[in-house]
Amino acid sequence: MRGSVLLLASAALLGSSGALAQEEDLTQLPAPSDDYRPALTSWGEPDFRGGWPIDHLNGRTPLQRAAEYGDRQLLTEAEYAERAEMVEQLEQRYQNEDSSGTMGIGHWAEVSPANRRTSWITAPADGQLPAYTEEGARRSEAMNSTWAAGQVFEWVDDFDSWDRCITRGLPASMFPFMYNNGMRIFQAPGLVALQMEMVHEVRMIPTDGSAHLPRQIGQWLGDSRGTWEDHNTLRVETTNFRPGPSATNIGTTGSPRENDTPVSAEAHMVERFHMVGENEIIYEFTWTDPVIFTAPWSARLEWQRDDDYGMYEYACHEGNVQIRNYITTSRADAAAAAGGQ
Incomplete structure (x- = not known):
């Protein structure tokens, strides 16, 4: 599913020669181009249909930027080489498992080629x-998740x-994960309609002017x-989020504790999908939640087009027993701790 498209994407981020231009401003990303004019559907709207998996972005780029990079949006050539070497070592886990006849985290957690972004x-x-x-x-403190250690699970709403x-919620679902x-x-x-492999959700986005x-x-x-803005951009405004202490879990590399980002009913999201080439969409959003x-x-x-990417059954917790198992184990741990006292 990665293939040559992903290698070309990484090369583009590096520059055709693999070296940074001396005048490059590492604090800025180029603005999306308006030059490309996508084909139109039979009813006259820009045609964005196809596969746009974001697995090629799972190359250890963090959600939040490490302080050492300051305001830089891009890595230097040396920093990129260091990240690429780290990613290559992670990718080697797959081959190591194959050669030893085992299957573990190397097959489960996908890693893609590194890119030069310092943060999403x-x-x-x-x-x-x-x-x-x-x-x-x-x-945030009230949130609970199996992704964090030391949590106590007494009932399903824990x-x-x-x-x-x-x-996975929004904006979390729009970020890459390890699978x-x-x-x-x-x-x-x-x-x-935007179909997402994780949880197999589909975002329905009317473009007919309805309220x-x-x-x-x-x-x-x-x-x-x-x-539709101009000739190559879809603007999406999203409101009416369901609030709650367990509303979202960003989960991508560099997330805050990976489970503690709540959403309120006042949240507001504005997205822009810029199709800048037949096989590329620059996706941007702004999230506002004053609560x-x-x-x-x-x-x-x-984003990079990959119409051959296959989406299979999403088996979240086979047999529907995992929630019960967590609760049973948590109660057993509590009973054992009480007995030890």
């Missing part, structure tokens, strides 16, 4: 999530929505409405 977050300038508000910090195979990174776009007159649902109707992925964060934040990812 583009704003604030330091590449960090804004500070929580007082209420945001309180809700798990986050991803644990329960309900949703199940498939994305596919379908279109019909007045509608764009948002009443604000009291909250949904896990919010209520999205799309409009949780003290400021908005933005991210950008470069």
Whole structure:
């Protein structure tokens, strides 16, 4: 599923010669080009249909930027070489398992070629999530997840929505993870559907000018409405998020504790899908949640077309026993600890 397209994408980020131009500004990413004009559907809308998996972005680029990079959006050539070597070592796990006749994390956790991005977050300038508000910090501390050690599980609502195979939520679902990174776009007159491999959710995005649902109707992925900007850009505005202490789990490399990013009913997301070539979409969004964060934040990812990417059954917890097993084990641990006292 990776193939030559991914190698070409990595080469493009490096530059055709593999060396950085001396005048390159590492604090800026090039603005999406308006030069490309995609084909139109039979009903006259830009045709974005196809497979757009983001598995090629799973090359150890973190959500948040390490402090050592400051305001730089891009790695230097030497830093890129260091990351590429680390990724190559991780990729070797697959071959090591094959040669030893075993199957483990090397087959389960996919790793793709490195790229030069220092973080997926583009704003604030330091590449960090804004500070929580007082209420945001309180809700974050109240979250529970199997991704964090030392959690106690007494009932089903002690798990986050991803644990329960309900949703990974937004904006989390738009970031790469170590597996199940498939994305596919379908279109019909007045509608764009974005199918996601993780949890097999489908975002339904009307483009017919219809109004948002009443604000009291909250949904896990919010209520999205799309409009076409210029000739190559889909703008999507999403509101009506369902609040709760277990609403989202970003989970990608460099996430804060990987399980503690809540969402409120006041959250608002604006996305832009810029098709800048037949096989490339520059995806950008800004997330605003004044209940949780003290400021908005933005991210950008470069998508590559891969119509041959296959999406298979999403077996989240086979037999529907894992939630029960966690609760049973947690209660047994508590009983053992009480008996030891």
